Amino acid sequence: MFLPTTKDEMKKLGWSQCDVILISGDAYIDSPFIGVAVVGRILEAQGFKVGIIGQPDINSDDITRLGEPRLYWGVSGGSIDSMVSNYTATKKFRNSDDYTPGGKNDKRPDRATLVYTNLIRRYYKDTVPIVLGGIEASLRRTTHYDFWSNKLRKPILFDSKADYLIYGMGEMAIREFSTALDKGEDPTKVRGVCYISKEPIESYLQLPSHEECLKNKEKYIDLFDDFYKNNDPISAMGLCQKVDNRYSIQNPPCDYLDEKEMDEVASYKYARELHPFHQNQGKVKCLETIKFSIQTHHGCWGECNFCAIGVHQGRTIRTRSEKNIIWEAKEFTKDKEFKGVISDIGGPTANMYGYECGKKLKKGTCDDIRCVDYDRLCKVMKVDHSRHLKLLRDIRQVPGVKKAFVASGLRYDFIPADKKYGYEYLKELVNHHISGQMKVAPEHTSDRVLKLMGKPGKEPLIEFKKMYDRLNKEAGKKQFLTYYLIAAHPGCEEKDMHELKQFTTHELKMNPEQAQIFTPTPGTYSSVMYYTEIDPITRKKIYVEKDRARKEKQKNIVIDKKYYQRRKDSNAGMQS
Ligand code: SF4
Known part of the structure; x- marks a missing residue:
């Protein structure tokens, strides 16, 4: 009801x-x-x-x-x-x-x-x-x-x-x-x-004032650094910022739900429908994907700089129990609209289910290093796909479930990193949990741009693709990889898009049909870069494409089907 x-x-x-x-x-x-x-x-x-x-x-x-x-x-x-x-x-x-x-x-x-x-x-x-x-x-x-x-x-x-x-x-x-x-x-x-106060709270971390941020871009970066770091319920301080003659007070974050509480929230009697009040106005498209999907966890520690999930949901994974997830799958089978297909079993990053860093759980996220970055995965984080693997197998055994997809994004770089279960996990996905294609999100392949994005370098992508192709061959399946790509991210110039085009053609052997132009949304380091034109880590100037037509041009370079013909024509034109 x-x-x-x-x-x-x-x-x-x-x-x-x-x-x-x-x-x-x-x-x-x-x-x-x-x-x-x-x-x-x-x-x-x-x-x-x-x-x-x-x-x-x-x-x-x-x-x-x-x-x-x-x-x-x-x-x-x-x-x-x-x-x-x-x-x-x-x-x-x-x-x-x-x-x-x-x-x-x-x-x-x-x-x-x-x-x-x-x-x-x-x-x-x-x-x-x-x-x-x-x-x-x-x-x-x-x-x-x-x-x-x-x-x-x-x-x-x-x-x-x-x-x-x-x-x-x-x-x-x-x-x-x-x-x-x-x-x-x-x-x-x-x-x-958060609330507005006439007085500051002295024991809270004092952020640069709004006025200071307006005058000085470096101050705005300082503010964002403090905002970003003070996000973990275990370690975060309260934040206090002067705005005009008053103060913005942000109390430390509330505690995360534990597994039992996660299960409880997932078990409320949701109608999984649009309220009848709206129904004469038509259907809502989102229900096509969420109606029979299962959320296994909250949080993401991937820290892609253009994404705000880590800020909004937190960088610690909170997992539902397998029992509760299976219960939800069984509930689907009682719904007369359910055709036996679960659209997605996942979370912000599907393959973060079921493991976490012990240090983070006790003391909170580290301040000065990331769990995963362009060129390293923290040694303390033991990527382990075993729980997710077993969960997927168990869901397939639920009577009435014919197919269960993993459509949420996954970190392809974690699969080769998990020496024990990575290969077996990918095999399971290839054989049972995708339909014709798997979407992965390298976003770019220029090292300079990837570093600014906080994304892994291209080597894990190459390694992952080899595993994926081999597994498909073994299974006798013709399934593809499709790639999320971003144009005009801060730091990205036209030459980087040419590099990306070369990579997609020669390494990935495909012509991307889509690329997104970067949107500076609130709450991300990439948006800070976009506004300040400064790399927040090195504090050095970076190139930022702000012209709409040139952003489109960056995108078109990578999706252009006649790219090589055009390059040939233009080179010939220059020589004649
Ligand atoms: S120890 Fe490593 S994995 Fe754990 S929170 Fe710190 S950076 Fe992340």
Whole structure:
């Protein structure tokens, strides 16, 4: 059963008022993959009455649909930052939206978090607290570069009319925060919460002020370094940043869920459907992939510099138990729409399931070194695919499951690195868990660009491809590798794209059909590079392509099917 999204539903439940109303930039999709739905279920399990309004109509009083909550409003831009969702890397408007019924992108406002907060204030001048959450608010919680306005923006609490912000996955924070408000206690002590204060907190780490960041790009890099490092519940300090005449306070992160709690959150009775309120508007595309998918873990320690997952979810893997995952697969088989195919068994990086660094679990992430980088995998991290391997085998034994795909990204460099199980694991994937192709994400092959991306060098890719090709040959299968590639990442020049083209042709023996132009999204080192034009590690100047046409040109170099013919023609032209 869904949580209510109309007064009628509230009435049927015998409620006169919700304790909490959650507003989202997505339609109301009740799924463990949708943050607002998860938060709703967590609060429901705590005994709170929760209503959800997905994609409220901003041109009417739709935001008042459920009345005013007793404790607080929770506002999220949705599963994706609304600016990323609404615009391409070259700032063209996107026509489609996978989280909007009917698929037409006409229901998610730009800067949805700010718009919804303003709407609440318009209709309820003196209301209960407004609490921001979700990826848009979380990654914009301190001074950040905003690509769409091409400037540094203040922490989002200062731009909005909200009172608090809960950052990261926030499962623990949301519980403690709600309990505090319910008991009439001060919620500013809760871990994982940000708020504005008139006074600094001296014991917190003092970040460069917003003003200093505006004046000095190096200060902005310093700020981001501190923001990035203080992200682990075990070791992080609270952060304090002066903004105008007030202070942005970020309490240390809330604790991660342990395995039992992960299982519990995954086991709530999600409808795994779009709420009927939206259904006459059409289907939501995202359900095609998430309806029968299983999330095995949270977190990622890959630290690709262009990706914010490590900042948002944390760099420590939290795993669900095998028993609970198998239970979920069995639940699928009871659904009359289930055709025996599990779309994905994975997480942010599928093959991080089931192992972690012991040091990290005791003392938190290391400050000055990464678990994995361009040219090294930390010796303390013992990559071990055995648990995932067994899990995949067990899932295949579930009666009613005909096929279970691993469609989430995986780190191809970990497979040759795992001498004990890597080969066997890949064999299992090739034989049972992919369909015609496997997607991997080298993103580039120029060493200089790869270092800036925080991606592994090309040798593991070559080694992986050899293993993959051999296993396919042995299995008598014709399955391909497809590659995610990025053009115009900071540091990437046209010559690097030519190098990439040579590599894809001669080493990978293929012509890429797609490459993405880099988008500087909030919360990543790559965005810091884009804005500052400085390598944050060496603090040296780097080339950054900012011209839209030249970005397109970089992309076209690698996907051009007639590349060699054109090069030949142009060389001939120069010689004549
Ligand atoms: S010891 Fe190595 S694997 Fe463990 S947290 Fe530190 S860098 Fe990562």
